[in-house]
Amino acid sequence: METQEHMVEIGPLCEQVLVTLNLGVIVVDQSLRVLEWNDWMSRHSGIARDTALHRPVLELFPGLSGTRFEAAIQQALLLHQPAILTGSLNRNPLPLYANPANKHDRLHQAIQILPLRHSSEQHFCVIQVSDVSAAFEREAALRRQATLLNDSLQAQSRLMQELEQHNDLLDLQVRERTAQLEELARHLQDVTEAEKSQLARELHDELGSILTAARIDVSWSARKLGDSVPEIQDKLQRVLNNLSEAIQMKRRIIDGMRPTLLTQFGLVEALEFAAGEMADVNGWQLGLDLDAKAQHLPEDISLALFRVAQEALTNAAKYAQATRVDLLLQLDPDEIWFTVADNGVGMTEEARNTPRTHGILGMRQRIVARGGDFELVSVPGKGTRVEVRLPLAAGSGVAPTATPAPEH
Amino acid sequence: MNIVLTELQKETLEEVFNIGMGRAAAALSTLVNEEVKLSIPSVRLMRRKEAALVLGGTSRRVCSITQVLRGEFGADAILIFPEEKSLQLVRLMLGESVDLTFVSEIEREALTEVGNIILNACIGTITNLLEGEFSISLPVFKQGDCVEIMQGATDEQEQVVMLLHIDFSVEKYEISGHVAFVQDVRSYQGFVERIERFIQKAMRS
Ligand SMILES: Nc1ncnc2c1ncn2[C@@H]1O[C@H](COP(=O)(O)OP(=O)(O)O)[C@@H](O)[C@H]1O
Ligand SMILES: [Mg+2]
Numbered sequence: 001m002e003t004q005e006h007m008v009e010i011g012p013l014c015e016q017v018l019v020t021l022n023l024g025v026i027v028v029d030q031s032l033r034v035l036e037w038n039d040w041m042s043r044h045s046g047i048a049r050d051t052a053l054h055r056p057v058l059e060l061f062p063g064l065s066g067t068r069f070e071a072a073i074q075q076a077l078l079l080h081q082p083a084i085l086t087g088s089l090n091r092n093p094l095p096l097y098a099n100p101a102n103k104h105d106r107l108h109q110a111i112q113i114l115p116l117r118h119s120s121e122q123h124f125c126v127i128q129v130s131d132v133s134a135a136f137e138r139e140a141a142l143r144r145q146a147t148l149l150n151d152s153l154q155a156q157s158r159l160m161q162e163l164e165q166h167n168d169l170l171d172l173q174v175r176e177r178t179a180q181l182e183e184l185a186r187h188l189q190d191v192t193e194a195e196k197s198q199l200a201r202e203l204h205d206e207l208g209s210i211l212t213a214a215r216i217d218v219s220w221s222a223r224k225l226g227d228s229v230p231e232i233q234d235k236l237q238r239v240l241n242n243l244s245e246a247i248q249m250k251r252r253i254i255d256g257m258r259p260t261l262l263t264q265f266g267l268v269e270a271l272e273f274a275a276g277e278m279a280d281v282n283g284w285q286l287g288l289d290l291d292a293k294a295q296h297l298p299e300d301i302s303l304a305l306f307r308v309a310q311e312a313l314t315n316a317a318k319y320a321q322a323t324r325v326d327l328l329l330q331l332d333p334d335e336i337w338f339t340v341a342d343n344g345v346g347m348t349e350e351a352r353n354t355p356r357t358h359g360i361l362g363m364r365q366r367i368v369a370r371g372g373d374f375e376l377v378s379v380p381g382k383g384t385r386v387e388v389r390l391p392l393a394a395g396s397g398v399a400p401t402a403t404p405a406p407e408h
Numbered sequence: 409m410n411i412v413l414t415e416l417q418k419e420t421l422e423e424v425f426n427i428g429m430g431r432a433a434a435a436l437s438t439l440v441n442e443e444v445k446l447s448i449p450s451v452r453l454m455r456r457k458e459a460a461l462v463l464g465g466t467s468r469r470v471c472s473i474t475q476v477l478r479g480e481f482g483a484d485a486i487l488i489f490p491e492e493k494s495l496q497l498v499r500l501m502l503g504e505s506v507d508l509t510f511v512s513e514i515e516r517e518a519l520t521e522v523g524n525i526i527l528n529a530c531i532g533t534i535t536n537l538l539e540g541e542f543s544i545s546l547p548v549f550k551q552g553d554c555v556e557i558m559q560g561a562t563d564e565q566e567q568v569v570m571l572l573h574i575d576f577s578v579e580k581y582e583i584s585g586h587v588a589f590v591q592d593v594r595s596y597q598g599f600v601e602r603i604e605r606f607i608q609k610a611m612r613s
Contacts (some may be wrong), residue, residue, distance in 0.1 A: 067438075068435060068438065068439055071435060075528060075532075079528075079532050079535065080535075080542060080543065080544060081528045081531065081532060081544050082475075082524075082544055082545065082546045082547075083521075083524055083525075083528065084517075084520060084521050084524050084546065084547060085521065086514070086517045086518050086520075086521045088502055088514050088517065088518050089439050089440070089501065089502070089518050089521055089522075090439065110517065112546065114546070115544075120541070135513055136514070139512055139513055139514050142512070143512075
């Protein structure tokens with residue numbers, strides 16, 4: 001009879017277990033009457049065990065008729081199916097509180113409904129309730145943190161975006177202003193060139209003819225006077241000399257203002273002539289590779305290239321101590337390549353990084369203003385090379401097969 | 409061994425499962441206060457390995473809820489939904505606005521309850537067909553790839569899987585998944601006999 005002894009001991013033990021459990025336990029029979037209602041249930045529902053026992057569970061919790069709670073109990077009793085009911089989906093179905101007296105804080109519930117088979121005729125159902133309020137609070141806190149984090153991440157990315165947009169705007173402004181300045185510089189150069197050639201024309205036409213007329217007259221007077229008054233003759237000779245000098249000077253000034261070479265002979269010959277003269281004076285060996293098609297480039301482009309050549313050659317003469325200078329001019333359908341290279345002393349790093357000098361700056365300015373590229377390559381001991389690339393506007397290029405442009 | 413259902417058996421199963429789904433859908437609808445629709449468009453039989461592949465193999469992350477059925481007929485009933493979809497679904501049901509990057513405890517519990525309702529309906533259909541004494545376990549939630557999930561307690565390659573395709577919709581939201589009944593061959597043979605008997609009975613009445 002050992003087993004019976006055990007039964008006797010286990011009965012009260014089970015009761016004690018039910019009292020101490022930190023879980024709500026309800027047992028109902030097939031007619032949904034309460035067979036067990038443990039201490040935890042009494043504590044949190046405010047319904048004493050004695051009140052609850054033998055009453056239909058839906059009388060104790062009238063709000064639950066027709067809900068999933070009832071359906072799940074029926075399923076457990078009839079089909080032996082277990083069910084779980086979460087507080088979140090079922091909105092904490094049982095009226096259970098931390099303190100039922102004030103009904104303030106309804107417990108967050110996790111409910112399990114389990115079939116219990118005693119015999120094939122007698123079916124019961126255990127309803128087990130746990131308080132998951134603490135877990136629920138933890139998760140709510142987590143959610144709040146996540147929301148905060150999300151918000152601040154969003155704010156941050158918005159800020160980054162604004163900053164980027166602002167940067168782009170500044171970039172655009174800088175580019176616009178630079179383009180405007182380049183345009184202005186080009187305009188100023190064009191105006192200066194135009195004024196210079198206007199002045200040159202006036203000097204030539206007006207001053208030139210006055211000076212020439214004056215010299216003819218003085219020359220005539222001197223011849224007429226003969227040796228009659230030697231003192232006057234001396235003076236007249238001095239006037240004649242001065243007039244000649246003035247005429248020479250006028251010619252030099254005009255040449256400086258509007259390179260006669262360029263207007264008279266075109267770019268290729270003007271370059272040949274100017275470089276040849278400089279090579280003679282400085283004792284350079286001269287290498288020329290100039291594309292003949294460049295003879296009839298648009299005036300402003302010819303002038304820009306000629307000015308670059310003048311400055312580059314002058315610099316080579318002044319600083320390079322070179323023995324050889326090379327000019328290369330190459331014409332493609334849509335762009336021009338131009339190089340002036342010397343084999344002289346080259347420039348120090350310092351000299352190259354001091355862009356305050358006007359010669360090099362002026363060359364760069366002329367080229368950049370016409371949408372080209374300017375580069376100064378210089379290695380100490382290995383010489384200096386000025387490299388220019390200029391785009392040709394469509395139609396202004398001199399196509400290899402095109403007939404020579406009409407001269408004006 | 410031949411594991412093919414006749415057309416009649418297949419149609420009968422689809423019909424009885426859909427009746428069960430109607431009840432589960434009604435239960436879910438009252439729970440979430442939205443119209444929930446559930447249907448089983450197809451029932452197929454295959455080996456376990458094949459089923460794992462059909463469900464996406466190791467390349468697809470899924471959420472699963474399993475309940476174990478024991479008795480004259482034994483099977484693991486596994487509900488499988490794509491992980492991402494099931495998350496979206498449960499968030500819709502819970503009305504949560506914060507999209508956490510992981511499945512929270514509450515979401516996991518809610519998913520398990522939804523799975524419990526659907527699986528109970530399927531299991532109810534089967535136990536009703538088979539008429540006998542069964543014990544059914546509580547639902548267990550798992551995340552992983554399909555091969556992991558289909559790996560039951562027993563590692564028997566010969567296991568037969570009855571795979572139900574399941575379509576689930578809430579509001580304008582659609583999600584399709586599967587319910588797999590993983591059974592051993594012996595259970596399977598008894599199962600087919602029972603279906604046959606059920607069909608005979610239904611035709612006589
Ligand atoms: N071909 C060259 N070889 C060596 N140094 C040069 C050469 N061209 C320019 N430099 C150096 O670069 C400096 C700047 O030249 P530039 O801008 O033309 O100004 P400037 O001729 O008025 O001095 C020169 O003072 C010189 O030191
Ligand atoms: Mg200079």
